[in-house]
Amino acid sequence: MTEENSQDKHQQKMQKIQSTVAKRVDKATEERGILIVMTGNGKGKTCAGFGNVIRCIGHGFNAGVVQFIKGTWEAGEVKFIQQVRPDMPYHAMKTGFTWDTQDKAADIAAAEAAWVHAKAMLANPGLKMVLLDELTYMLSYQYLDHEEVLNAIRNRPVDQTVIVTGRSAHKDLVAIADTVSEVREEKHAFRSGIKAQKGIDW
Numbered sequence: 001m002t003e004e005n006s007q008d009k010h011q012q013k014m015q016k017i018q019s020t021v022a023k024r025v026d027k028a029t030e031e032r033g034i035l036i037v038m039t040g041n042g043k044g045k046t047c048a049g050f051g052n053v054i055r056c057i058g059h060g061f062n063a064g065v066v067q068f069i070k071g072t073w074e075a076g077e078v079k080f081i082q083q084v085r086p087d088m089p090y091h092a093m094k095t096g097f098t099w100d101t102q103d104k105a106a107d108i109a110a111a112e113a114a115w116v117h118a119k120a121m122l123a124n125p126g127l128k129m130v131l132l133d134e135l136t137y138m139l140s141y142q143y144l145d146h147e148e149v150l151n152a153i154r155n156r157p158v159d160q161t162v163i164v165t166g167r168s169a170h171k172d173l174v175a176i177a178d179t180v181s182e183v184r185e186e187k188h189a190f191r192s193g194i195k196a197q198k199g200i201d202w
Contacts, residue, residue: 033128033161034178035153039136039169042183049131049165050077056161057085061128064089064121066114068134068166076199089127091117111143118152125157136166139173146170 036052038045054077056063065078065088081088093110115138121130138144150172153162164173174180 031159033156033159035176036161036163036179036181037136037169037174037177038163038165038181038183039167039174040182040184041167042185043188044183045165046133047077048181048183049133049163050081052161052163053081053129053131056129057081057088062088062126063129063131064124064127065091065131065133066118066121066135067092068111068114068132068138069093089117089121089124107141108143111138115144115149122152122156122160122162125160127157127160129161129163130156131163132165134166135164136169136173139170140168146172149173150176 038048050065053063053065063085065081067075067078067090078090078092082090091114093114118130118132118135121127135149139146139149153164153173154176156162164177169180
């Protein structure tokens, strides 16, 4: 095959792809907030969630964050956002991982207290985006009433996007989501004995 024929074939292939994408773009006419669920056992779900928050506030919109479970860590992404948007609504459970606390009653109380903040954010039309980091655990551990959580997400302001992260997303949460991404672990440095590092892992 000559170089010219190869270029022609490539161009024809790209034109077909361009046509398909253009048709999809033309069909996407609805404008509203969406529910994004980032789940799976791989690393990067929280990072992806915060990346979206940074994108949102970078465009001048308002966002809010509630962190379930990880609140004892001084996370770099939280420090950065609070430097550029110190007024951003933010709440963390601050109980750490459930396997460290080993106190179910205390964990449930902390989850319920965090959920009060989450509900307020989900009812706030001034927030373009709400990140509910590690919320999936609160449902799978039954620390929060899952119908109450789903109803609050369903009844949020129409333009508000919600991002939920965490492993083992509840099937009902997946069912109402607009976008679901599963992060799958192939390898993880920690399993090879490499410590979690500031600036890399938190």
